[in-house]
Structure formats: structure tokens, C-alpha cells
Amino acid sequence: MKNKKFKLTFLGAALCFALVGCSSDDSTETTNNNLESKVLSNDDVTITYGNSLLNHYSESNNSKINLINGYSARSGNSLPTYQNQAVTGAINLVTLANNSNVNTESGKVYFVPTGESFSGSINLVSGAKLIIQGTYSGTLNFNGAAEVYVEGTVSSTNQINVPANGKLVVGPNATFGTQTIIHLNGNGELDNFGVFTYKSNTIDGILNNYKTLVFNGSQNFTVNGNSIINNKCNVTFEKNTQFNGKIFNESKVTFKNGFSINGNGRINVSGGSFTDVINGQLSIDGLVENSSVNTLTNRARINLGSGVTLGNMNANPAFKGGIDINTNLTANQLKIASEVVLNHNTYIANDGCIDVTLGTISCTATSINLNYSGIFASPKINANGVEITLSATDVRVENGKAYVSYHTNDEEFGDAPYGSVRVFDIAGSNPVLIAQADFNKAEFNSLEIHNETLYAVGNNKNGAIMYTVPLVDGMFTNSLDAIKSTNLPSLSAKNIYFNGNDIWLTSSGTNGGLMKLNSDFTLNSIVDNNVGAKYVVANANNQVYLALNNKVPYIRFADETGASRFNPVKTYQSIELNVTDGKNTLALDSDPANKDYVYAAFSDKGVAKFDMTTGELKAQFIPNEFRGLDGYKVLKNNGRSNAVTVDGCFVYIANGGDGVVALNKNTLEYVGHFRLNTTNSTVDQKSANYVYAKNGYLFVASGRNGLAIINAN
Template sequence: MKGLKRTVLLMVFGFFVIGISSCSLLSNDDGKSYFQSVNNDLESLNQRVQIINNDIVLDSLKSKFSSTSSTLGGDKFTHIANVESPEVNGKKLSATSIEIRANKVYISYHLNGSEYAGAVDIIDINDEENPKIISSLISEDTDINALEIEENAKILWITGGRDVGSSGYSLQGHGGAILGEKEIEKGVFKTGSGSYREIPLPSFSGNDIVDFAQDLYVVSGATGGGFYQLNKGNLSITKRVDNNFAKSIDRRQDDVIGLNLLADKRANFTIMDFKSDAITTFQTPFAVTPVDGKNVLEHTAAITYVALGNRGVKGYKFSTSADTPVYEFNAHGADVANGVTVDGKYVYIANGTDGLFITTLPRDGKTEPEEVYSWKSNSTNTASANFVKTNGQYIILANGVDGLNILKISGS
């Protein structure tokens, strides 16, 4: 296939402009209400957890081994539990994003449709056979589309959006997107005044966020959005790259890489190098649909993997010598690729109503995986997998309004 179009902008970040840094911060003790509540009651929270603890059977799409198997590459996969999505005012939320830190899983949720509401769960997986929700943050007026956890797990950052008419911010360059910071104390969300602060972002909805040294990098979209560097000390925007339909962002060695869709629906990658003060962009030669789909990228071991909807998942190295994919997989199933995550052995793909696909990593110069397996929980036949995350020991699969599947990987 034709390679990516490559553009390099050596502009000493003149391409960036400072913006929205003068907006005042709001916190729980300045008279503003965020319609938030914290639930740390284990009994009520864990009514949403269903313990399974059964080995799972992986259906083979392509394998040199058997057509079905409970193992792959010498590893056994176990379905540990399902977690039901929380409700706000009687309306079921949809799981949107996942992070794993040590023995905790953090999951964000939003409300589908034109109304706004969101939540974040903290799940303790220290007891491998009995995961428990230990804390939940509920927002009655704000969608939470993505989250990030500080390395020491004492701060949660969220991004999403609310009705701009009730946002409380100036409408200049702001359509409802926000970034918030919530304190965590002894593993659970802190209650009381002063434990939360936030700022408005450009555009309508915050879509992704990543922690990198002294800064946060946040994505918002669609129209009027882009990629933003924020100072963690005061949450002010210090640098920005404006790109419509900005989708996702991740760390990449000493720089960050962001994904957005161009006007002609082609995927555009922006590499922001803060050492050489250069911006490099790559555009695919093909269109990606749906435009409003969830397109997640994750950078692992020198490869950037990206879920490109109807185009499946591709992995790129983004170098001058190799600007074509080094990994490609498209299930050509009933749905499209929404999310991707990678460990040292496998690529995991959230493929909507098709469920989870597990493939081998690229090897021997081949772009297509040698083995491909699929799995879908029988208890969530209507589920649509939109996000997946792994730490090499657990796989956490987000299924929208059908909540989560928690899977465990162990040597056979």
C-alpha cells in the first residue's frame, strides 16, 4: 500500500499559541457546584459486580493450532468478573476509558445522547478472584470521556464535557469541554471541599488525556479542538496545536503523538517533539469511518498502534525509513475497531459488537498477525466493546452501557 504522507514543521513551536491560561480555576470551596458526589460504601457499590472465575474459550479466526482453545501462546485466559455500569438519575451510563495502576483499575463513564452525566469507578483487583469497587465519583451534569492517574495514584484527571449553557465559563473559544482534577486519599476519592478543581477547554468535548513529566496533554474536539499542553501546577494551557476532530494522544519516548481526522476523513498523526521543538505530521492515504467513532491510539515498544474504525488496527513506527504499517489487522466483522492495547505478547482490540480480538505481535517482517482469536462474554450479548486496556496480567474490556469484563492472563 502507499505510505503515509509526511510533513515536518520546524517552527520552534511558533505553531503553538498560548490560550485560555487566564481563565480562573474553580474548586469546591468557591461557591460553584459541580453536582458531584462520592460513594465509598462497599456494600452498595459491589451490588454491580458479578464474580465469574471461569476459564474462557477463545475462538480462532486464524491459527496454526486448534480452532478453539482456552490458551494462547502458553497463556490461560480467565473471565474473572463483570461490572455493571452505574446509573445517574435512573439512566445507565456507558463505560468510556480505563487505566490500570498497581492493583487498581480506574474506569470512566458518560451518558449517551444529548444529556450529560458521568462517573469514575475505582476497582481493587488485589484479590485476583474477588475484585471489588471501592470508590465511585458521580457527576450529574458532566460526561467523563477519559481519565488519567498520577503515578503515585493520588490524583485523578478527567476530561469530558457538559452543556455549555451551564458550564459557568466564558463562551469565547469554549463549547463545554472541561478538564478536572480530583484528589485520591488512601486509595479512594477524597470528600469535602477543595478536593476538586477544573478548567474549561476549547471546543465541545474532552476526548483523551496523558500525564507526561510536569505537564498534562489533553485532546478536545470536534470543531475548534486540538491538542493542549497544560501545566499540572495551575492547570493553565501553555501550548496548543489546533486540529479539528482530535481523537487521542499518548507519550512517545521524549515526545507525544496525537490523532485527528482531516476534512476528507483521512487519519492525521501529529508528533510534538519538545526536545527539538519540531512538529511532524503523517497522513494516511485512506479515509476512516465513522468520523464520530472512538479512535484510540497507544504507543508501545517503538510502535504506535491505532484503532481506525472501518480500517481496523494498524501499527506505525513513523520513521523516515518506514512510514508504512508494521502491523495490520482488520476483522471485517459486523462492527469496527474502537480501541487497542498491547502487552509484551499480544495486541488486544475492542471491536464493537464483535467483542474482543486478540492477535500476536508483528514478527519476522510480516505486518499481519500469525494468530487471531476472538472472545465475547455470553452474559453481554448486546455489548459493544469500545475500549480495552491491559497491564500484561489483566485485560479490562469496556462494553459501553453493558459495563466491563475483567479478564486475567496466567501461564498455563
């Protein structure tokens, strides 16, 4: 490239004239943020050096990022709390009846005051309400849709039957006598906010538990056909329990003496819940199920003690959905569905309701500490009077500097061929933009740093292209003549990497695919001819190349030389994409313990984890299908998984309007997510289109809305 003209900024010129003399060499290199501010330009590229000329792109921001966690919210709300019942205007039973019998009236409220006792019989008619704040020891006859709130003590010796449409609510400080038995009839309701023991041997209605509930009758317990137990906290079954009805466990359930499930019976275990079967026999004609959508990422944990035995296991499957069973029994004995796993030691946190901590996973939401280090607006190109805002596409980090490539957003600006590359100094506490190279004849999809040279690959109207920019101490050269362009095969170069003397390229479109280049970047061979080529990554032992064939992932697993491990190449029909124009990046785990895994971003099909030595799909997370504890849609904005990156603990997904999603990298279980701040006060939250993790930093690109650099400890 010929150097047509040079432009020196006013700042640089003023400094020059202020001195006794000026050197004839205007390209002096410095390696700090105070390097000489100047602009060099020719027909192809304009390079701006110095933070003083680029500082207007940056916004100082050191705020902490608060991770949104769909589990902790329980559908966006905490567990319901008991509301003490107001007695203003209510009828005092002690004053009214002085321990004699009472016939109530519909629509009226009665109460036993705090510190006082009442022992008379109460005939509670439909529509009446009774509040027990003191002590009640008489006979209570429920009739119809009446309500009883126990905030004090009930010590009745006669059984209290909650009828159809009737409701009994146990407050957090309620107590019951040792001989007091409460039975729930069909369509009756019992809500427990306290520590309550249910002593009847059967249940027929609906029981909602928000605290601690123990079933401990005189004999084995039966959940009858239309009964439902909704457990939001902690439930214990002391006796062997037969399910003709259903229990929904969202927290912890303990079976001390086994259970049996008849044909229509169900035990439903939600993701993140814990079911502990300590002893006894299991017989299953019905089903134990986690009905959460994401069976691979929203698992429930079941422990079967060493004393647990199996009776009649007529159901097949007996266990279904996202469940991890920790047991000495086998999959065949338990008759588990294919998605159920054994002995994965799924992490369960002690949250008060679940009173134990299980599993060894440390990569949880509490492990993430994210703070903004800086937010940078995108480069702007003036093209014949039209201002074009570019979008970030790739990041590389080398020796205390970060390099970021940019392209033109085709949806906004068509096929205008403008691109940019930036250099950030990240050696200090806050990143600083120190150089920007704007290109007039190419836009860039990716970049690579190799042997003190930056390689930016992309395309223009003539097809795939690459620019090489020499680096001096990590900074762009001052010699514009040293910046070269090279035409590459196919229509659009996606990314490039170097392996010793070998150069590998992915390029899409006609005559595209995975290519091996010569040292002068001419084509050596097309290793895989594929118009849908997307990305290639490699480490010391593996190479992985991704393409899309008719919407289906086509993944070529190879050794470090590029020799394919499998013939034919692996395809994954179960992951058919509806959206095929995404970036679809790959990320390799650099952790030695996980060196054989690769993670792929699949747009509307989320992120998948593969074993590079076997090609096996190990796990998949689909954000749009992910639900919280009770069906709550955690990621509401229907984002697409554009890019993926991995660090020591987590997989991060750039998931469009949902922001950045963090997963545990071992299991692909959801940890949390966050939305991005913006440099533009009129824009509330930015979407995440690209993400890259390196050296404790997280780089998140948000299309034309800029780049966030985040300190990820």
C-alpha cells in the same frame, strides 16, 4: 465547590450508635475493601464508598474464556472424513461371477467383500457403484458417471481411467499395487482420504486431497489445462511439474524438483499454508498467488531451497498477495508484487497435515489464557426521575487499583451531562468495586493519574471540562471541597497526559486539536489546530497524536518534548475511514524491543501499526475483510475497531459486535477472538467498545452493558 450537604448511610449510622461515642469526623480513610461505607454528596458529585454499598453492581464470574480461532475451524468444519460404504443389499462379485467377467447395471451396487479377492474384468456402466473392501486384481473399465470406493486393495496391472463424470474415492486404509496406475480424465474426480501415489504422468480432472498424496510417474508431471488439484492436507510432487491447470494449496505442498507455470496456470496458496520447493528450476509465465483479502495478515509461507534456480520468469509479478518467501534469491529475480515479503520466517504450526513447525513466533492462540475475574454493571444516574445508564470510556491502573471513567451514551440520552469515575481494588484474586463518584455536571471521555490526583476530562453543554479529584492512598478524598472543576479549551476534551512539567491535551471541535497547557490548566499554546482531534499518547522518547482530516488519518509523530519529527505531518490516504465518530484510541508498546511502534484503532478500517521513528505503516488488519482458510468470514458481525491496546504478546481490539479480537503484535496476524458474557441474562452477548491491558488484566467495556475485568496470563 461548596459542600452543600453530607449523607451518612444507615449502615454507618447504625455502627456509630452501637458504639459508646461517635467521632465528629465522618471522613475517616481506610485502605482496604472494608472501609467505612458511606455516601458524601454536594451539588456536583455524589461519592459512594465501600463495597457493601456497591456490591449489587458486580457479578462473580471466574469462567474460562474460550478463544474462537478462524483458522482451526476451516470454514467452521474440520476436514471431511471418509464414510465407510454400506454394502447391505449390494451384489457380492465373488458370489456372482467367481472371477469371471461382469457387466454391471446402472443403479446397482457391487462389492468385493473384506478378506476375499476378485480378479475378473468389470465393465462399470454409468450409474453403477463398486465398493472394494477386499482385494481386486482384474481389469476395470469405467464408463460414464460410475463410482468406485477403494477401502481394501487394488492390484490391477492395467491402467484404470476415471472418465468424465466418474468418481474414484480412496479410503483411509486403501492400498494399491506397485504396477497399478490410475489416470484421471477430463471432468473425472478423484477424492483421496488415504496414502495414495498417483503414477500417471498427467492429470486432466479434479483431484481433492484430504490426507497424503504423492505424484510420482515415470517422467515429468503435467497438470493439464482444465485440471484442478485441491489440497487440504499433504501433497508431494517427486518430478518436475508443469502447470497448465491449477492447484489450490490450503495446507502443505512439496516440490522436490521444481515447477513451471504456463500462462493460464496457477498455484494458489492460502493463508497459513506451506509450500516447500526443495530443488530444481522455477519457470513462471502464470502466477503464484495468495488471493486472501488480508495480504498483510493472512500470509502463506513458501520456502525455496538453496539448490533452487530460476528459468524463464516472464510473468510480472510472478508472486502476488500475502506470501512470505524464504530464500536466498532477490525480489527482483523472483519478480514479486509489493505486498509479498522475503524471509519473514512466518510461523507455521505442525497440525498433522503440515508435518513441521516453522518460524519462531510464540504469540499464538495457545499462548493466551483468559479467565473472567469479574463483571460489573454500569453506573446508573437518576436524572429527574429518568434512570440513565452510563458507558465506560477509559481505564488507568496504579498501585493495585484500577480507575474507570464513564460518560452518557448520546445515542440513548442525548447531550445529558452525567459522568462517573470508579475505583476497583485489583490487588487480590478478584477485583472489588470499592468507590464510585457520580458527577451531575460533566461526562468523561478519559482520565489520568498524576501525583496522587485523578484528572477526569470530558465535556458538558458549555464545552470541554476537567475535574480533579485528590487521592489518599489511592482512594477518593473525603473532602468534597477539594474536588475542583476547570473549563478547558474547545468543545470536548478527549484525553490528557503529563510529561514532567508539561501538560498535553487533545480536544475536539471548534478551536480544538493538540494543546499544551500551563500548570494551572490554562492554554499555553495550540500545537496543532484540528477540529477532528482524537487522541494523544507518549512514552519516554515519543509522542503520537491522531486526528482525522476529511476521513483520512493525520498522525503527528514527535519526540518526548512534543517537537514534530516530520514536516508536513504524516497523512495516510490509503486508510480513508467511512466511520469517523469512533473513539479511535492509540496504544504504545511498552516492550523495549518494540518501543518504537504505535497501534491505532480506525473504526471500519481496523487497526494499523506504525513505526514512530519513520512514520511508516508497518501492517494493517481489517476485521470485516478477514477470511479463513477457504474464504470463510471469521468475524461475522461487521464490528468496528473502537479501541486498541497491547501487552507483551498481543494486540487486542475492541471490535463492537465481534467482541475482542487478538492479533500477534509483531505481524498483526489474527490469533483469535471472543465474545463477552453479560450481567443481564436476557442479553446473549455484549459488544466490545473499549479495551485496556495492564498488569495481567484486560478491561473490556461494553457500553451500557457493563465492564468485564479479565485475568490475562
